[in-house]
Amino acid sequence: MTMRHVILGAGPAGLAALASIRRNDAGARITLVSGEPGLPYSRMALPYYVNGDLPSRHLYPHPALWYRQPGVELRWGEPGEALDVERREVTLAGGERLPFDRLLVATGSRAQLREAPGIHLPQVQLLWTLGDARRLRRRANGASEVVIWGAGMIAFMTAKALLTAGRRVHFICRAEYLLRRSLDQEAAFLLEGALEQAGAVLHRGLNLAEIRSGPGRRCRVLLTDGSELPADLVVVALGVAPNLDWLDDAPVQRRQGLLVNERLETSAAGIFAAGDVAEVRDCVTGESGVPALWSVATDQGRVAGLNMTGATLVCDPALRSNTMVFHDYVVATLGCPLVRENTRVYRRLDRERRVYRCLVLSGGRLVGAILAGDVSQVGFLRSVIRRGAVLTDPEGLLGTPPLPGGVRP
Amino acid sequence: MHLDRLHCDACGECTAACATAGRTARIRVDRGAGGGIAAFFCRHCGRPLCAQVCPTASLALGATGTVVARPQRCLGCRMCLVACPNDAVFFDGAGKSDKCDLCFGSLRGTDRQPACVAACTRGALRLVGLRHESAIRRGAAAAARQVAFRR
Numbered sequence: 001m002t003m004r005h006v007i008l009g010a011g012p013a014g015l016a017a018l019a020s021i022r023r024n025d026a027g028a029r030i031t032l033v034s035g036e037p038g039l040p041y042s043r044m045a046l047p048y049y050v051n052g053d054l055p056s057r058h059l060y061p062h063p064a065l066w067y068r069q070p071g072v073e074l075r076w077g078e079p080g081e082a083l084d085v086e087r088r089e090v091t092l093a094g095g096e097r098l099p100f101d102r103l104l105v106a107t108g109s110r111a112q113l114r115e116a117p118g119i120h121l122p123q124v125q126l127l128w129t130l131g132d133a134r135r136l137r138r139r140a141n142g143a144s145e146v147v148i149w150g151a152g153m154i155a156f157m158t159a160k161a162l163l164t165a166g167r168r169v170h171f172i173c174r175a176e177y178l179l180r181r182s183l184d185q186e187a188a189f190l191l192e193g194a195l196e197q198a199g200a201v202l203h204r205g206l207n208l209a210e211i212r213s214g215p216g217r218r219c220r221v222l223l224t225d226g227s228e229l230p231a232d233l234v235v236v237a238l239g240v241a242p243n244l245d246w247l248d249d250a251p252v253q254r255r256q257g258l259l260v261n262e263r264l265e266t267s268a269a270g271i272f273a274a275g276d277v278a279e280v281r282d283c284v285t286g287e288s289g290v291p292a293l294w295s296v297a298t299d300q301g302r303v304a305g306l307n308m309t310g311a312t313l314v315c316d317p318a319l320r321s322n323t324m325v326f327h328d329y330v331v332a333t334l335g336c337p338l339v340r341e342n343t344r345v346y347r348r349l350d351r352e353r354r355v356y357r358c359l360v361l362s363g364g365r366l367v368g369a370i371l372a373g374d375v376s377q378v379g380f381l382r383s384v385i386r387r388g389a390v391l392t393d394p395e396g397l398l399g400t401p402p403l404p405g406g407v408r409p
Numbered sequence: 410m411h412l413d414r415l416h417c418d419a420c421g422e423c424t425a426a427c428a429t430a431g432r433t434a435r436i437r438v439d440r441g442a443g444g445g446i447a448a449f450f451c452r453h454c455g456r457p458l459c460a461q462v463c464p465t466a467s468l469a470l471g472a473t474g475t476v477v478a479r480p481q482r483c484l485g486c487r488m489c490l491v492a493c494p495n496d497a498v499f500f501d502g503a504g505k506s507d508k509c510d511l512c513f514g515s516l517r518g519t520d521r522q523p524a525c526v527a528a529c530t531r532g533a534l535r536l537v538g539l540r541h542e543s544a545i546r547r548g549a550a551a552a553a554r555q556v557a558f559r560r
């Protein structure tokens with residue numbers, strides 16, 4: 001009997017799952033549902049589209065033809081609206097019911113708009129979907145001053161897009177430095193230096209109080225210390241939450257995200273979850289959580305897809321890793337470098353070369369790293385964390401010699 | 410590609426030859442602090458982690474088994490660099506990825522060797538069967554996964 005697979009969500013998790021189902025079971029019938037209109041695109045590439053670096057055709061990881069494989073059907077613009085676990089069917093927004101044998105929930109997450117006076121003014125927006133990116137690109141055209149409410153990864157990516165397009169960017173940063181959940185102060189300081197050189201202004205230790213309309217097409221952003229910033233545009237980048245509300249009270253266990261076992265199956269047999277909706281174990285801390293990272297989504301999608309075809313593959317627990325690139329300045333984070341309990345921290349800072357390398361070990365094992373300005377051996381270090389291997393010479397990995405000419409990892 | 414570490418003396422000829430053959434040098438061999446050889450070059454994995462994470466399919470496993478870079482699509486985001494356990498993705502001056510292509514374009518249909526292999530003074534670098542190589546890699550990946558889970 002041919003298996004009927006339904007994949008809800010066409011982000012990295014959904015697309016990786018589609019590819020692995022196809023590879024493992026060429027006869028399977030697969031319906032891929034994307035909640036947004038148009039061909040599936042890469043969310044991560046959006047900032048590069050906003051500043052004009054990336055032609056829009058490269059936003060799409062696969063051409064339309066790729067989806068026209070035998071047994072594969074791509075549906076877009078109709079999000080799933082209800083799940084009936086008993087009858088094994090998903091209802092789409094248009095009312096159609098899709099029966100399935102195996103379901104993958106890969107509906108990702110969504111940026112959150114925080115309530116504040118003036119938040120619904122037309123100058124205020126998010127950057128999460130292609131629609132948002134198009135709007136931002138259009139509006140940034142005539143803009144010179146942009147205020148970003150937030151200081152995390154999405155705030156950084158938004159700022160990067162606008163700074164490289166020559167706009168002045170103000171960060172409203174509640175903490176003392178940017179990317180507080182990913183970086184330590186030294187690394188953040190180096191990255192901030194690069195941003196400030198390009199015209200970024202950080203408003204540290206402050207929050208947004210209100211947004212007021214005018215003068216003209218502009219608006220004014222009031223901060224908690226009473227100061228005021230004129231802005232052509234305000235981007236809210238405060239955090240994301242998994243897209244779970246459509247599940248209503250379907251009997252599938254969830255906390256922050258959908259709870260899955262090590263094969264990525266939810267509490268309902270035959271229903272899997274991957275990517276930003278799934279709550280999984282962290283490779284370093286062992287704690288359960290939603291990493292909400294691109295690399296994790298691709299890996300989970302691949303494993304979930306295989307398991308939907310009957311494999312019993314155990315998914316590697318999530319290994320957090322991320323990169324922040326501004327012009328030629330690269331910062332990479334691995335594992336959990338901010339954990340300070342029972343850890344030994346090795347670090348070296350070279351202010352002149354703007355290089356900072358920090359390795360965090362626990363019981364001899366590498367559990368986290370922050371590499372700024374010189375990311376050599378980052379992939380090796382990642383594999384060391386993954387294997388839980390003992391690092392015998394952490395000092396030796398702190399200072400790597402300048403690379404031979406032309407080689408710039 | 411296989412590097413016989415016993416015969417390598419980290420002379421850097423491969424790096425220099427590679428830099429001439431492409432946009433950047435895509436192989437690097439260092440002598441580590443302990444005297445051992447640290448080599449960074451692409452194994453053309455059967456399941457390439459670099460291509461798996463690439464948001465724009467700028468890196469992709471081609472039909473011939475080589476993993477190739479298409480710099481026009483590259484964002485410069487470095488996700489591939491972090492994912493590759495061999496640190497085998499390099500970046501050019503414009504921040505676009507570049508990696509070993511086994512000199513595929515220029516050697517196709519000839520019996521010549523990739524530039525680095527031809528330049529290796531000690532015969533330490535060899536090109537071994539792609540399929541064979543990726544089978545070895547797959548085995549290694551499976552073993553690594555088991556180790557990770559025994560903890």
Ligand SMILES: Cc1cc2nc3c(=O)[nH]c(=O)nc-3n(C[C@H](O)[C@H](O)[C@H](O)COP(=O)(O)OP(=O)(O)OC[C@H]3O[C@@H](n4cnc5c(N)ncnc54)[C@H](O)[C@@H]3O)c2cc1C
Nearest residue numbers: 009010011012013035036079080107108275276292293294
């Ligand atoms: C600007 C920006 C920059 C980013 N930069 C980084 C970065 O540098 N590093 C990093 O690790 N991560 C980054 N991220 C986060 C990263 O994009 C996400 O972690 C990743 O996309 C998650 O993949 P996913 O497949 O789980 O979900 P998504 O990519 O969010 O895809 C979800 C899919 O589900 C669809 N969908 C939603 N609801 C429904 C429904 N009810 N029914 C059917 N379909 C539905 C959506 O339309 C979409 O196709 C960035 C995100 C943004 C917006």
Ligand code: SF4
Nearest residue numbers: 451452454457459493
């Ligand atoms: S670049 Fe790294 S991950 Fe990619 S194929 Fe080569 S060795 Fe494998």
Ligand code: SF4
Nearest residue numbers: 463483484486487489
């Ligand atoms: S740096 Fe380029 S090749 Fe590497 S993952 Fe990003 S887009 Fe892909």
